[in-house]
Amino acid sequence: MSGRNPGAVLDLESLSKVRVNTQAVLKRAQHIQGLKLPKKQWQAAWLLKAVSCIDLTTLAGDDTPSNVHRLCMKAIQPVRYDLLKKLDMHDKGLTTAAVCVYPSRVADASKSLKAANSGLPVASVATGFPAGQTPLETRLQEVRTAVRDGAAEIDIVINRTLALTGQWEVHMSQWESAGMLLKAETSESASHPLSIPTGSDFIKTSTGKEAVNATYPVTIVMARAIRDYYLRTGHKVGFKPAGGIRTAQESLVWLNLIKEELGDDWLCPHLFRLGASSLLADIERQIYHYVTGQYAAYHELPMA
């Protein structure tokens, strides 16, 4: 890991010259989706890798301390112990990368994790999630509250009004890192390489609350922005696709894409996260199938 992203001087002139060859990007995305995926024990290993990169998420209006508690317990023990034992992975400390909740639920998550003696980070969406249309002071207060309550990571919604009207200097000046891991997200599937020089540690495809969220072509553009930044500055910025990622098969394609575009270094929770609420259920189901040769009944895999 190359450490936190310190940010860089915003060179709008160079950035305005960046062009995207849409057809080439679409072709590349199609190629990656067509690549062979690992099978058998290699697939099981990749799926456990995917588990370790999940930001296990609940972002619902009816979230309560009790469902947040279940989420935390699931994040600490994401795959049934006996299944992991069969894979000789029971003593490797497998957890998801983080739990992700609304700011008002951060205290609940921190309390549950602390009570379970877990150091798993709590990530919180903030800054007027998902629209990002609240005044700056309110947005900053949300970040401070989440940090006070125990959040170690903040998923920030960028100010799309400033982005769409090209007010990048104002946009930059609004970032306040609060000394923690920051993930910049858009409210739609769109690449925002301009969030990288602001000091964001991750860029995120989307909030997960839009009709279209994480897509492979958009990811290729974002991954190349991350790569360019790394080549220019030596700093590795992470990537987080979020929204609508539900199947084990999809998680394998995501890992393949990141491996192809950014290399093995990015295949770790420090640099890659899958923002998902229900993906883990399908992954555990596939692992159950690999271990037992049968598909699990609903009650056999306790879910968050």
Ligand SMILES: O=C[C@H](O)COP(=O)(O)O
């Ligand atoms: O960032 C996380 C997303 O909001 C989760 O989306 P999902 O419920 O479609 O998995």
